[in-house]
Amino acid sequence: MDNSLNIMIVSDDEALMSQLMTIAETKADRVIGVKSKDAVREMNRDIVHIVIFVDTDSDTSVEIVQMLKVINQNALILFIANESDFSLLRNTTRAGVDEFYVFPEESGLFSSRFPNTVKSYAAKKAASEESKTLSFGRGRGKIISFYSGKGGSGCSLLSSTFAQTMKLESSAEVILIDLNGQYGGVETLLSIESNRSLADLMPVIDELNENHIRNVSQTQEHSQMEVLISPCDAEVLETLNDEFIARLLRTCRRTFDYVVVDLPSTINELVVTAMEESDKIYYVLTPDTPSLKILKQYEELCERLGLLLSSRMEIALNKLSKDYEVKQKDLKNVLRYPVVASIRQDTKGLQPFINQGIPVRKLAKERKMIPFAKDVRKFAREVAKQ
Numbered sequence: 001m002d003n004s005l006n007i008m009i010v011s012d013d014e015a016l017m018s019q020l021m022t023i024a025e026t027k028a029d030r031v032i033g034v035k036s037k038d039a040v041r042e043m044n045r046d047i048v049h050i051v052i053f054v055d056t057d058s059d060t061s062v063e064i065v066q067m068l069k070v071i072n073q074n075a076l077i078l079f080i081a082n083e084s085d086f087s088l089l090r091n092t093t094r095a096g097v098d099e100f101y102v103f104p105e106e107s108g109l110f111s112s113r114f115p116n117t118v119k120s121y122a123a124k125k126a127a128s129e130e131s132k133t134l135s136f137g138r139g140r141g142k143i144i145s146f147y148s149g150k151g152g153s154g155c156s157l158l159s160s161t162f163a164q165t166m167k168l169e170s171s172a173e174v175i176l177i178d179l180n181g182q183y184g185g186v187e188t189l190l191s192i193e194s195n196r197s198l199a200d201l202m203p204v205i206d207e208l209n210e211n212h213i214r215n216v217s218q219t220q221e222h223s224q225m226e227v228l229i230s231p232c233d234a235e236v237l238e239t240l241n242d243e244f245i246a247r248l249l250r251t252c253r254r255t256f257d258y259v260v261v262d263l264p265s266t267i268n269e270l271v272v273t274a275m276e277e278s279d280k281i282y283y284v285l286t287p288d289t290p291s292l293k294i295l296k297q298y299e300e301l302c303e304r305l306g307l308l309l310s311s312r313m314e315i316a317l318n319k320l321s322k323d324y325e326v327k328q329k330d331l332k333n334v335l336r337y338p339v340v341a342s343i344r345q346d347t348k349g350l351q352p353f354i355n356q357g358i359p360v361r362k363l364a365k366e367r368k369m370i371p372f373a374k375d376v377r378k379f380a381r382e383v384a385k386q
């Protein structure tokens with residue numbers, strides 16, 4: 001059983017952040033530091049056991065603490081205020097704060113008590129895990145996005161085949177979400193005809209739960225994965241804001257093991273939010289010079305947007321053919337991100353599937369698999385191991 005603790009420090013003040021980091025890092029292997037605006041997102045991403053929360057300047061603390069508690073009610077929350085304020089103490093305690101300190105006066109007290117706080121939390125956690133005997137069920141699902149700055153690289157085909165493979169070859173719960181907002185995406189590849197789309201979740205977004213999602217999603221008949229199609233009308237898609245996408249993805253993460261997202265090439269607020277929420281972004285790259293140029297532009301854009309890619313972006317090479325074989329080795333030298341998949345060009349194998357709109361994978365043990373499906377399987381197995 002995993003007894004290690006994850007600690008998250010939430011602070012908008014850099015000096016305080018580094019001070020707290022130093023204290024926390026002596027007691028846990030995994031300590032992350034985030035700004036208050038990112039706290040809820042990070043809490044959703046991974047199980048956080050102990051949160052050290054520094055009061056924000058903008059009266060948002062109580063609200064954020066409440067949300068963190070909803071995500072993990074067992075999390076221990078240590079609150080650090082910068083002045084002693086009785087109503088703040090009362091409100092944060094009500095929101096679920098376990099210990100309250102006023103800095104800088106009580107920073108000494110905090111560091112001396114911290115080791116014991118961690119120790120007793122770890123003991124409590126171990127005891128409750130023992131009594132529950134493996135009833136921990138599913139953990140937090142992973143959000144995996146497929147993106148390419150260049151249209152036609154194979155994002156839709158790859159993401160949908162990846163999702164089918166994951167569902168067929170494991171016991172994982174999988175949902176495929178299409179955010180393209182146009183015809184010719186996932187619904188065409190899977191011959192899904194439906195008048196329901198993820199935009200139908202708009203009215204219930206504030207209370208979104210698993211049932212809402214399953215009511216709108218389609219179960220793909222062969223693989224039994226769930227599919228949420230995008231509204232075909234780009235204008236409708238535009239009415240969905242970043243808050244909507246964040247909530248949708250977070251709710252899916254709690255229900256499904258893998259949330260596979262097919263992103264359009266155009267970057268907008270919605271796409272950026274989906275990328276921010278993602279654990280992994282697989283950039284679909286075809287081995288040619290224009291694609292490499294577009295990848296470079298994408299990297300620069302992300303830097304400007306403050307979107308951190310280093311820990312989550314990986315490259316899926318698609319449409320590899322003999323003519324490019326030498327280049328593939330060169331590619332690995334110029335790319336700044338690891339290559340996780342190499343998928344062959346397989347026009348002949350894919351043709352009947354694309355033309356008839358049938359999914360590339362139908363059975364767990366397929367008798368004859370086309371090269372494309374084999375390469376995707378290898379990719380999916382690699383991801384499943386992580």
Ligand SMILES: Nc1ncnc2c1ncn2[C@@H]1O[C@H](COP(=O)(O)OP(=O)(O)OP(=O)(O)O)[C@@H](O)[C@H]1O
Binds near residue numbers: 265
């Ligand atoms: N490995 C491959 N071998 C042969 N053809 C492929 C391969 N991957 C994708 N294709 C073909 O490339 C075309 C574009 O694929 P797809 O629609 O998945 O790309 P996309 O990146 O989603 O494009 P869009 O920008 O339109 O969303 C399709 O006709 C598809 O069949």
Ligand SMILES: [Mg+2]
Binds near residue numbers: 155156157184185
């Ligand atoms: Mg597409």
